Amino acid sequence: MRLSEIPVEGIPYDQLKIEKYTCTPEYAERPADLIPSGARAVVVNPNRTCMPLGAMWATMGLHKGIPFVQGAQGCTTYVRYTFSRVFKEPATIATASFHEDAAVFGGRRNLIEGIRNLVVRYRPEVIGICTTCSSEIIGDDMVSNIKAAKAKLREEIGREAADAVDIVLINTPSFAGSHVEGYDRASRAFVETLATRQTGPNHKVNIIPGLLYPGDIREIKHLLRHMGVEGITLFDISDPFDAPLRPPQKFPYEPPGGTTATEIRDMANSLATMALQPHAGQAGARYLERKYGVRALVGQTPVGVQGTDDFIRGLSEVAGLPVPEDLLDERGRLVDSLADTFHHTMMKKVAVMGDPDVVLSVTRFVLEMGMEPVALAGSSVSKTFVHSLREIFEEGEFTGDPLVINGGDLFEFEEYLKKLSRLDLVIGNSKAVDIAKELQIPLVRVGFPIYDRFGYQKRAIVGYRGGEILLADIVNSILGYQYPDDRTHQL
């Protein structure tokens, strides 16, 4: 069968109307020296976005928490737009609305009046102030500005009401780092500002999930519940970003759930902090360890069998509790599924792209399926990415030599994939759609952002049960691609 006759999503390829990149009517050979992103100044189709998004994501996971973005309107609007597209939820984020005057005179007035306007309108409990390129370049003295804003608040609404609002500063200049680092910085900023006192052990375990979806956080809570461990989930977006439609709603609309400021204060008293994404949340865990001796356990996101095993083992050790039977059953079901589907996944060539922690944990899982990673692209530069991958390869006894991109752009990833003689599957976020379509191979969607399909934010890929969902996605994509005629193939 020729490639062009293979159906993509049920439609024969030659009948598909794929909107190709307008720049490449036909594939043209590119200058080889410009393919690696490290060799170029220009970046083509960036794979990551900027820090404020991560900090806004974090603040959205707080009970009555509203991010306040010290910058121009676009910095806020684009992120609200992204959150709405990904989560299908409203995203209340305030903007300092920088205009020309702020660019010249600084954003002090915008912050002071802005905080006042935000508080009298929404009465939030926590405000996460995210800085931007503009405010960082202008050189706003945010600490003094926030002091002035608090003074103004006290004047207007009284000391008690004003002091009830926690204001947390997160420095997130977009010209440094990425959204992943923005989340990481937020994890430290919130615990540092709010968890200022240790008051006695609470026998709980802190969970810093990182940039995981509501479905994933729910699955983590499920694991905690079955282990009998009480947890504090920092930045718990599971309810705010997956809220039920249940009128009548309060006015103003207030998303349900989220981590309370009180819970964050209590994080100083916990048994340990488990950060599920080393690149997003580790800073908060490390801070609590240094300051209060709360043990920091930083591991790969619990995806797949061994990934989840590690998490459960850590949890069991920290809480001093055995792993219950029903979780062993869940594990057994995932292992059973791996056995049942191995002949479809074995030796399949796969490319994985996304945030570093997603790529790392998913790569570990695809090795468990006997797949062969040929290209791995982490969205933002990481000091540990390459080393962690090597460890995963060793553990999985994988001897291949895949392309590893540490923070490059999607152009480099795409060009490399186009030259491969064979590739069966791409695993990554919606930014990889164009690539998968051009290559005429299936895309299994994981990670952030996914905006071109529905439901991914509501379900889990973490834990044993999440592993079964992701495995099913991968296997079914392979089946749909290899055996497009459902009438002739039986599993």
Next chain:
Amino acid sequence: MEMPIEVTPDRAGHVVLQDAACELPMSETATLPGVVSQRACALYGARWMLAAVQDVIHLVHGPVGCAYNAGTVRRKSYQVFTTCLDEQDVIFGGRGKLARSIEEAVRLRPDASGVMVYVTCTAALIGEYVEAICREAAVRLGIPVAPVTCPGFCGVGQGQGQDAAAATLLEYFVGREAGDVEAGTVNLLGEFDVQGDLGEIERLLARLGLKVQCAVSGRADVASLGRAHRAALNVVHCRRTGQNLADAMEREFGTPQLKASFFGLRETAASLEKIAGFFGLAAEWIAGQAEGARASAAPYVASLAGKRVALFFGASRMGSMAGAFRELGLEMVLAGSQFGCQGDYQEVRRCSGGGTVFIDDANELELSEFLHRRRPDLLVGGTREKYLAHKLGIPFLIFPQETSAFAGFSGFVNLARDTAALLNAPVWRLVQRQHAAPRVAVATREGTMVDSHFGRATRFAVFDLPGGVAREVGVRETGAGDFNCEDGSARSSLADKLALLADCRAVFCQAAGHCIRDLAAERDLAIIETDGKVEDVLADYIRRHPSLAGTRPGEGGWKK
């Protein structure tokens, strides 16, 4: 009619209730800091205008986030190049990086006929002289390299970016090709080809014998922009994005212009007739087409009678769509825009009735208060408004639309069909059923007799009445004690009580004062004054409401 939302002093003038005085809202001023603004930035506006220009390299001179975000326009992904400015560049300047990036981009896309360089906040703040770098690159590369001056903090919203984009098109692309005016050709200015809109318009113009030279920028490339001045007429479809271009082209090339709208049957017909008139063409068929479409849309329109619509657009679309929704028979209760101008509000006023509320630069809180209080049958807006409306239980129609073309005659039928389908979606009945859960409260001290005055009651027993059977779900206590209705504090204590009973449709009590009746009426809570045994009172209520028998959730289809 009273103003349905609270207008804070700092927003006075921007929120206006249409009345005899017919005052228009203030517009085009800076957004208040600290509100949840629906506006975007100049870069967003520039990308809105230019993203669809096909054969140029789009290079965002700024940090990674701007490029990442600017890659998506009207929910569609485009290739984007960026200098990806980092800390080093902010400190030492990004001049060299920009020059190198332009050159590399052209090597990677040798087929490109031009480069557009978008200037972001960061590039502007570090004081980059982008024009000079572009000029040098253009000389070296032999293709236009055009800066688009759209730092996010410029202007009050995305409008400034659209103006900057128009200026770039005029200065670097429009009219580059030599040649005379070609008879029978038009440009469409401010048409972005959403879901086949442009094809619809093109078909109609073709029927008049006219050819679209260039659609800015739904279908534009360097060549078509270069000969845009050779069109015989500029048709301005969107005022906000097209007017500047049309005015400049009229000044520079003498191209005449016409304002047109292809949304709604009346507007489409009038616009086509105007254009036909300009060219002196026969246009008898137009009325017939309009009538045909009206007949096709009639069943949908019939189902929309008496429904109320709230419109919230970016700018000029507000005016052109208002007429289309009026033709659908919808009453417009809100006309709002992010950055509309006085002309846009004037246009929309022609289609509004008494009681329409105008909100300029509406923020999220104002929109949600409006939806909460007025409960329109439909909100029309963009992605950022959609999910809020849904959470409040209000159907939503998204623009730019996702399903099919809305322009032209057949587009109007699509609009009618989509609107009717959204309004009558089964999901809203499912929400309502739950909303009207058969739950009632009884003011009772011991739980046996209805024995309390509403204001003085401290305990309410709450019952569900599924399938006409009363089932107690709990007792709710209030902290409030005695009070006097004349006392100012009473109202807030009553409001607390009502909040406690927010999920009930009726409350039984011995008596209730007048102020409580006002408050309860606002919240759709029936106050029933009665006394007697609780079970008798409930049985009587169930007898008088036979519909309760069918309200057993999830058991409707089950028969014993």
